[in-house]
Every structure is written in structure tokens, then in C-alpha cells.
Amino acid sequence: MGSINIIKNGTLYLDFRYRGKRCKEYTRLKDSPANRRRLAKILERIEAEITLGTFSYGSYFPESKRVAEFGKELERVELIQSGMPSFDSFSSTWHDQKRVEWRETHADTVRYILDKYIIPVFGERSLTSITKADILDFRAEISKRKGRKEATISADHINHIIAPLRMVMNEAADQFGFVSPCQGIKTLKVPKTDVQPFSLVEVNQILKFVRPDFTNYICTRFFTGARSSEINGLQWKYINFDRREILIRHAWVEGKLRQPKNEASNRAILMSEPVFKALKAQKKVTGDGQFVFCTGTGGPVNANNFSRRVWYPLLKILRIEKRRPYQTRHTAASLWLASGESPEWIATQMGHTSTELLFRTYSAYVKNLTRQDGSAFEAVLAQSLEIPTESKGEQK
Numbered sequence: 001m002g003s004i005n006i007i008k009n010g011t012l013y014l015d016f017r018y019r020g021k022r023c024k025e026y027t028r029l030k031d032s033p034a035n036r037r038r039l040a041k042i043l044e045r046i047e048a049e050i051t052l053g054t055f056s057y058g059s060y061f062p063e064s065k066r067v068a069e070f071g072k073e074l075e076r077v078e079l080i081q082s083g084m085p086s087f088d089s090f091s092s093t094w095h096d097q098k099r100v101e102w103r104e105t106h107a108d109t110v111r112y113i114l115d116k117y118i119i120p121v122f123g124e125r126s127l128t129s130i131t132k133a134d135i136l137d138f139r140a141e142i143s144k145r146k147g148r149k150e151a152t153i154s155a156d157h158i159n160h161i162i163a164p165l166r167m168v169m170n171e172a173a174d175q176f177g178f179v180s181p182c183q184g185i186k187t188l189k190v191p192k193t194d195v196q197p198f199s200l201v202e203v204n205q206i207l208k209f210v211r212p213d214f215t216n217y218i219c220t221r222f223f224t225g226a227r228s229s230e231i232n233g234l235q236w237k238y239i240n241f242d243r244r245e246i247l248i249r250h251a252w253v254e255g256k257l258r259q260p261k262n263e264a265s266n267r268a269i270l271m272s273e274p275v276f277k278a279l280k281a282q283k284k285v286t287g288d289g290q291f292v293f294c295t296g297t298g299g300p301v302n303a304n305n306f307s308r309r310v311w312y313p314l315l316k317i318l319r320i321e322k323r324r325p326y327q328t329r330h331t332a333a334s335l336w337l338a339s340g341e342s343p344e345w346i347a348t349q350m351g352h353t354s355t356e357l358l359f360r361t362y363s364a365y366v367k368n369l370t371r372q373d374g375s376a377f378e379a380v381l382a383q384s385l386e387i388p389t390e391s392k393g394e395q396k
Contacts, residue, residue: 002014002017004036004039010030011027011031012029012030016046016050025060025064027039041133044132045131048181049131052178052179052181053128053178057070058070084127084176085127086123086127087119087124090127091164091168094168103261104258105253110164113164117161118164118165122165127172127176130169132182132185135162135169135181135182138165139158142158154190155189155190158188159188162185165182169182170182192360195327195330195362196327197327197331197335198320198323198327202320206314206315206318209314209317211310214306216278217282217293219274219275219278220282221329223274223332223381224269224271224349225329225346225349226248227329228326228329231293232251232293232300232301233250233251233252233257233258234248234292234293235250235291236286236289236291239283245271247268248265248269260351261351262351267349272378272381273381279292306325311325330362332349332350333358333361334362336349337362343359346358
């Protein structure tokens with residue numbers, strides 16, 4: 001491990017080992033916190049390149065007496081890198097190879113991240129020239145960019161950007177036999193999900209005053225825990241009234257029917273009584289079409305139009321705190337937990353792979369764990385919910 005030291009005249013020097021020899025390289029920089037930080041970055045790059053076998057002594061210390069001793073190093077580095085593909089070339093091949101393993105939406109997301117964030121920075125560089133310091137600098141730079149809703153890009157978003165970079169570099173390191181510069185770079189800590197479920201009083205208000213053609217739609221969202229894309233892409237062929245089940249087999253994402261988020265998302269959601277009645281009523285309106293909830297032309301509900309023209313204006317009129325429509329999913333989970341339903345049953349209904357996420361996200365709403373069949377939730381709804389018996393179902 002190299003170090004930064006000071007000599008008698010107050011200037012700093014680097015002390016490190018290369019090819020089994022101790023090397024001291026002196027600078028004209030005075031001892032100060034800023035200069036020590038500057039040299040620390042340089043030293044980190046040097047040690048990373050030594051590990052990768054790409055270090056060129058003359059590139060860093062052209063006037064050093066040791067350049068002659070290690071004079072062949074630059075030639076060797078160029079020889080190594082001449083047969084090494086660029087990040088752009090390798091990542092494109094890697095993406096094509098991995099695409100067959102991924103869901104279409106995930107493959108598209110990875111391609112988007114590579115093209116927007118990573119290729120512009122690392123695309124033309126040789127794989128072995130990318131250091132740990134480069135990646136940390138890249139992460140620090142994107143952390144300062146403006147986010148969509150936050151002042152800066154979120155920690156979760158940064159992790160999603162770094163993930164493909166990490167996968168590409170790890171795969172390259174495995175194929176070409178060098179140490180991945182991503183080793184030791186940890187993911188950023190992500191704050192807990194912002195859960196703002198609606199109370200049953202608020203749910204009653206919304207269902208009572210929403211446009212009649214959206215009553216069934218919102219009722220189904222509130223009491224199934226389904227994601228927005230799953231409800232918008234719901235088709236009649238996956239509704240089983242005899243078994244009182246909603247089969248989640250597709251999601252409407254970016255104008256296409258795609259596979260759900262993960263394997264656990266392919267699930268059967270049990271209909272509570274309010275949902276059963278809402279879907280029965282909806283069947284009379286859109287039952288001859290493909291989609292359960294649709295526009296006048298038969299296409300799925302447009303999420304942006306619904307939010308802008310129906311959802312947010314309604315919350316404003318009712319003086320209910322502004323929340324995304326996605327909070328209907330959180331509402332179902334919190335009501336199930338408050339009713340005392342089994343966490344395992346709830347996780348299955350939500351499409352979670354385990355109860356860990358459930359407890360981490362909704363811990364404040366756990367009451368008791370005595371039921372496991374949905375009956376406790378039914379009891380709460382029967383006592384508290386007022387749902388209009390007549391509603392139109394075609395969304396505009």
C-alpha cells in the first residue's frame with residue numbers, strides 16, 4: 001500500500017512499490033489537505049494500474065531516473081491494449097448475449113442506461129484502462145445531476161446506472177484475466193420507500209365522488225394491490241369469476257403488453273367482494289373487448305391522462321393530500337396488514353418474492369398475524385366501505 005509523505009522542505013512525495021521495488025517520486029506540492037487529496041487520487045490510479053498490469057512509469061514520471069529502468073513498460077501496455085476491445089464494443093456484445101436471459105423491459109432499460117450514461121464516458125476507452133478511481137469519479141459526477149423529482153439524482157437511480165457498468169467490467173475481467181476495477185465499490189444506501197397509503201375514509205370519499213366511468217377502475221386498484229401497469233394491461237381472458245381470481249400475466253409498459261416485472265409477479269390475485277362487484281359491473285360495459293379498463297377506442301387506460309385529468313383534480317377537490325396513483329397499491333398492502341392478514345399471503349398477492357420487502361416497507365401497519373385467507377380484510381371492508389352500486393365503466 002503506497003503512502004504520501006513529506007520531506008524537510010515541506011513538499012510531498014509518493015512512496016509505493018512497483019515490480020518488487022520501492023519507488024519514491026518527489027513533487028513540488030506543498031503539504032496541504034488539498035494537495036494530499038490530489039496526490040491520493042493519483043496514487044490510487046497508479047496502484048490500480050499496477051494491479052491491472054497497465055501501469056506506465058514514464059506516463060506519470062517522465063523525468064524520473066527510473067523511467068530507463070522500466071522503459072519497456074509503455075510498449076508492453078500498448079501491446080496489451082492493442083488486442084483489448086473498447087468498452088463500447090465489448091458492452092454491445094455482452095448486451096446481445098445477455099438479452100436472451102432477460103425480460104424485454106429489463107433488456108431495454110440496460111440498453112438505455114448504457115447509451116445515455118455510460119457509453120458517452122467510457123465508450124472509446126480500452127477495458128483495461130478504466131480504473132476504480134474513474135468509476136468513483138463517474139459516480140460522483142452523476143450524483144450531482146438534476147433528478148426528475150429530487151434536486152439531484154436519487155441514490156437508487158445511481159445504483160441502477162452503476163449496475164450495468166459493474167456487470168460489464170466484471171464480465172470483461174473474467175474473460176480477459178484482469179482484476180475488475182469495480183471490486184470494493186459498494187452500492188449506495190437507499191432510503192425506505194415513501195409509503196403514503198390512503199385511509200378507508202379517504203378511499204370512501206374517492207370512490208364516492210370519482211367520475212362514474214372510473215369507479216370500477218379505482219376500486220380494483222385500491223383493493224388488489226396490483227401495479228398500475230398490471231391493471232392497465234389487464235385482459236378479460238385473465239378474469240375468472242368462478243374462482244374469484246385475477247391472473248396477472250402481462251403489464252402495459254411503454255405502449256406494449258409485456259411480461260410482468262419478475263417471476264413472482266405472475267400470480268393470481270383473489271377478488272375481495274368490492275372488487276368482484278366492480279369487475280362484474282365492468283364486464284357489462286367492456287366485456288366484449290380485450291381490455292378490462294379501456295378508452296372509447298378499446299385501448300388501455302393512458303396512465304398520464306388518468307393522473308392529469310381524473311386523479312389529481314379529484315384529490316384537489318376532496319382536499320386530500322396529493323399522492324401518486326401508485327399509492328393505491330400501498331393502500332391495499334397497509335389495509336391487509338392492519339387487518340391481520342398473513343404476511344406470506346399478502347406477499348403473494350403483491351407479487352413479492354418474500355416477506356422481507358413487505359416488513360421493511362410496511363412495518364408501521366402490521367397489527368397482528370392471525371389470518372391467512374383474506375377474510376380479515378373482507379371483514380374490515382364490509383364494516384367500513386361504501387361503494388356505489390351503479391357505475392359506468394368506459395374510461396375517457
